[in-house]
Amino acid sequence: MNRRRFLSGASTCAAIGLPGLVRAGQTFRLGLTPVFLDNDAVVIERLRSAFSDAMGDPVDLIQRRTYQEITASILDGSVDAAWICGYPYLQHRDSLALLGVPVWRGQPLYQSYLIVGADDAATELEDLRGDVHAFSDPDSNSGYLVTASDLARIGETPERFFSRSVYTYGHRNVVRAVAGGLTRSGSVDGYVWETLASVEPSLTARSRIVTRSEWLGFPPFAAHADRASDADVQRFGAALRGLESSPAGRDALQLLFLDRIQEGDATLFDGIAARMADLSGR
Amino acid sequence: MLSRIGTWPITIRVAAATAGLMILLGLAASQQVLSTLGRLQDARLREYARLHVEGLAVALGPFVLRKDVWEVYDTLDRARANASGERILFTVVADEQGRVLAATDPRRAPVDSEVGAFAEDTVSMSEVTAASGDSVVRVMAPLSVQGRVVGHVVTELDISDLVAQRRNTALALLAGNAAATLILVLAGYVVMARMLRPVELLTRHMGEIGDTPLPIPEAAIPRPDTVLARLLRNFNDMAGAIDARTEAERRLAERERFVSLGRLSSSLAHEINNPLGGLLNATDTIRTYADRPDVVRQSTDLLDRGLRHLRDVSRAILEENRVDRSGHPLSTSDFEDLRLLFEPETTRRKQRLDWKIESSTDALQCLPSAPVRQIALNLLLNASSAAPEGGAVSLSIQEEKDGLLLAVSDDGPGLSETALARLMSEALVEPGGGVGLRLVRDLVAGLGGTVGCDRSEGRTVISVRLPPGEVLPC
Numbered sequence: 001m002n003r004r005r006f007l008s009g010a011s012t013c014a015a016i017g018l019p020g021l022v023r024a025g026q027t028f029r030l031g032l033t034p035v036f037l038d039n040d041a042v043v044i045e046r047l048r049s050a051f052s053d054a055m056g057d058p059v060d061l062i063q064r065r066t067y068q069e070i071t072a073s074i075l076d077g078s079v080d081a082a083w084i085c086g087y088p089y090l091q092h093r094d095s096l097a098l099l100g101v102p103v104w105r106g107q108p109l110y111q112s113y114l115i116v117g118a119d120d121a122a123t124e125l126e127d128l129r130g131d132v133h134a135f136s137d138p139d140s141n142s143g144y145l146v147t148a149s150d151l152a153r154i155g156e157t158p159e160r161f162f163s164r165s166v167y168t169y170g171h172r173n174v175v176r177a178v179a180g181g182l183t184r185s186g187s188v189d190g191y192v193w194e195t196l197a198s199v200e201p202s203l204t205a206r207s208r209i210v211t212r213s214e215w216l217g218f219p220p221f222a223a224h225a226d227r228a229s230d231a232d233v234q235r236f237g238a239a240l241r242g243l244e245s246s247p248a249g250r251d252a253l254q255l256l257f258l259d260r261i262q263e264g265d266a267t268l269f270d271g272i273a274a275r276m277a278d279l280s281g282r
Numbered sequence: 283m284l285s286r287i288g289t290w291p292i293t294i295r296v297a298a299a300t301a302g303l304m305i306l307l308g309l310a311a312s313q314q315v316l317s318t319l320g321r322l323q324d325a326r327l328r329e330y331a332r333l334h335v336e337g338l339a340v341a342l343g344p345f346v347l348r349k350d351v352w353e354v355y356d357t358l359d360r361a362r363a364n365a366s367g368e369r370i371l372f373t374v375v376a377d378e379q380g381r382v383l384a385a386t387d388p389r390r391a392p393v394d395s396e397v398g399a400f401a402e403d404t405v406s407m408s409e410v411t412a413a414s415g416d417s418v419v420r421v422m423a424p425l426s427v428q429g430r431v432v433g434h435v436v437t438e439l440d441i442s443d444l445v446a447q448r449r450n451t452a453l454a455l456l457a458g459n460a461a462a463t464l465i466l467v468l469a470g471y472v473v474m475a476r477m478l479r480p481v482e483l484l485t486r487h488m489g490e491i492g493d494t495p496l497p498i499p500e501a502a503i504p505r506p507d508t509v510l511a512r513l514l515r516n517f518n519d520m521a522g523a524i525d526a527r528t529e530a531e532r533r534l535a536e537r538e539r540f541v542s543l544g545r546l547s548s549s550l551a552h553e554i555n556n557p558l559g560g561l562l563n564a565t566d567t568i569r570t571y572a573d574r575p576d577v578v579r580q581s582t583d584l585l586d587r588g589l590r591h592l593r594d595v596s597r598a599i600l601e602e603n604r605v606d607r608s609g610h611p612l613s614t615s616d617f618e619d620l621r622l623l624f625e626p627e628t629t630r631r632k633q634r635l636d637w638k639i640e641s642s643t644d645a646l647q648c649l650p651s652a653p654v655r656q657i658a659l660n661l662l663l664n665a666s667s668a669a670p671e672g673g674a675v676s677l678s679i680q681e682e683k684d685g686l687l688l689a690v691s692d693d694g695p696g697l698s699e700t701a702l703a704r705l706m707s708e709a710l711v712e713p714g715g716g717v718g719l720r721l722v723r724d725l726v727a728g729l730g731g732t733v734g735c736d737r738s739e740g741r742t743v744i745s746v747r748l749p750p751g752e753v754l755p756c
Contacts, residue, residue: 132392132393132394134352163394164351164393164394166351166352166393167352168352168356169352173352173356176356176359177352177355180355180359180388181387181388181389181392182351182352182355182384182388182393183388183393
């Protein structure tokens with residue numbers, strides 16, 4: 001167990017030990033990992049109003065720089081629910097309850113992409129040895145775990161394999177780092193890359209996909225397990241899963257390039273769990 | 283070249299001087315403008331570079347301290363995207379060991395490479411200048427956090443606009459100064475030509491060196507009583523004075539001719555008086571011996587010879603006094619006349635006269651009669667008065683290859699310095715002292731000849747060389 005995971009576990013314990021945190025009125029606080037579009041205040045605002053309309057209560061969107069901060073926020077109760085990544089969900093599976101899993105292009109799955117600059121000749125991970133690599137976040141499945149577990153399978157660690165690893169804390173930042181030439185390669189969320197390819201094609205055009213991972217469980221919405229039966233959490237979960245039935249909800253889904261949000265199922269994340277096992281078993 | 287400039291009209295010279303001064307003024311003023319512009323530009327550039335680096339230090343300090351490659355890059359990248367204008371071309375940030383953390387263009391400066399390659403040709407912030415003419419200037423500055431240097435920033439600034447501004451200003455100044463100079467030179471020329479018109483007038487009337495100045499017509503003198511008008515009037519007065527003096531000299535020379543004859547008058551009176559006694563005796567003899575034809579014939583012959591001599595003498599005197607003799611060519615008879623007039627003077631003073639005419643009339647007739655007679659007579663009179671009683675005086679006329687040599691000698695004490703000056707130099711002299719020597723000099727000069735004076739073995743020889751004259755056809 002590394003230092004970060006230890007701290008994460010410790011905060012979980014702290015959260016459990018501190019129930020009944022003070023809440024501000026009826027506002028529902030939704031934590032957002034910097035999955036994508038984190039740089040666009042207009043999109044965030046439209047998303048907030050769409051969620052509020054769908055739920056019937058005001059919704060506050062709370063952004064943090066790292067996945068760890070958002071996960072900790074759920075665990076310590078400073079957010080009511082959060083859109084997190086499958087990797088931290090599995091890390092804290094016992095303390096978290098799934099509220100829904102987004103369906104993207106017909107299935108609740110996505111891939112991790114290994115990307116390089118558009119003019120780079122690399123064809124596989126091995127070609128990138130000894131160069132600078134961009135990870136999104138140490139707690140991201142697509143932005144860290146996939147590549148780290150791939151390396152673990154060949155008996156390598158990122159620290160040894162790459163001359164330097166840079167954490168950009170954002171999938172879009174990974175694309176920027178690779179496109180701008182700061183790093184030679186990067187590990188990025190396939191859903192984010194594809195979405196960026198339609199909203200910001202000039203950025204993704206400067207990068208090229210080297211390998212795609214197998215299909216893995218899409219980053220889910222989750223709440224603290226202890227509060228899963230709370231009325232507002234229940235109402236928020238129902239609103240999420242019924243987004244496609246209201247115009248405001250369809251707006252929100254459209255903003256996120258998602259089809260809908262369906263009932264969550266822990267088995268969706270078995271692929272991620274397997275990679276976690278590979279990583280910790282090295 | 284300079285001597286040629288000296289011959290330019292004064293208006294052109296003044297205009298040229300104006301142009302020269304204007305160009306100097308233009309250069310000095312342009313230099314001032316450009317140096318002020320340069321100072322302002324440099325101050326602006328330094329302020330810009332300082333703000334840029336200070337801003338980077340504030341934004342990047344904590345990230346550089348943590349060596350957070352992404353955050354450094356992200357900050358630089360966003361700053362580049364947000365920057366108004368394109369002044370910042372490239373920025374690279376390194377840690378305190380000089381290893382690159384990030385750059386606006388990571389391909390130029392990859393992460394972990396040495397910043398040293400970019401540290402070449404850099405200047406410190408206080409030395410930033412656009413004066414070098416390069417369109418890019420590279421600045422290196424330390425990156426400090428809480429007074430501690432944690433890294434370095436190297437920034438390339440695009441200063442092509444400032445360089446272009448400086449160049450355009452220089453060109454504008456050049457064009458402006460050239461136009462201003464041209465306009466002022468033309469204006470200066472016109473004004474100067476107007477102001478200096480009286481001076482031009484004066485220059486024209488002064489004539490070349492040696493020419494007689496011509497008075498300026500009163501109508502040409504500017505009416506207002508300016509300094510220049512007074513100058514022109516003074517010039518006219520001076521020109522008048524010079525004319526008056528020339529006229530006086532001419533009259534003096536004219537008089538000198540009569541002085542020569544005056545000197546001869548007593549000798550000539552004797553010359554006429556002496557035969558008269560013999561002639562009167564002859565008439566007595568005829569009266570007394572009227573009946574003796576041989577005596578009458580003898581006396582009549584005597585009377586005839588005496589009267590003929592008197593006729594010759596009076597003719598010579600008349601000839602000498604004739605006012606208009608300019609048309610007559612010189613001939614040997616002129617020298618016979620001269621001898622007739624002059625010999626009594628030597629006889630009176632018991633002086634020996636040597637008279638050698640070694641020239642034919644053919645050779646002599648190339649020269650005019652009157653001036654040569656006057657020259658010879660004046661020189662002979664001077665020689666005779668210089669020679670002592672019972673001394674010797676001589677005249678010789680010789681043909682030479684390129685003209686005629688007339689030499690007069692005596693055994694006197696030689697010419698005084700004043701007399702020599704009158705005979706030889708052009709300097710103005712007071713009248714008197716030496717009979718007509720100045721007239722001799724003027725006449726010889728008028729005939730294009732030369733005068734020489736030589737003294738040897740107690741004799742003074744004055745020789746006059748006259749080229750064949752152009753006055754009369756030979």
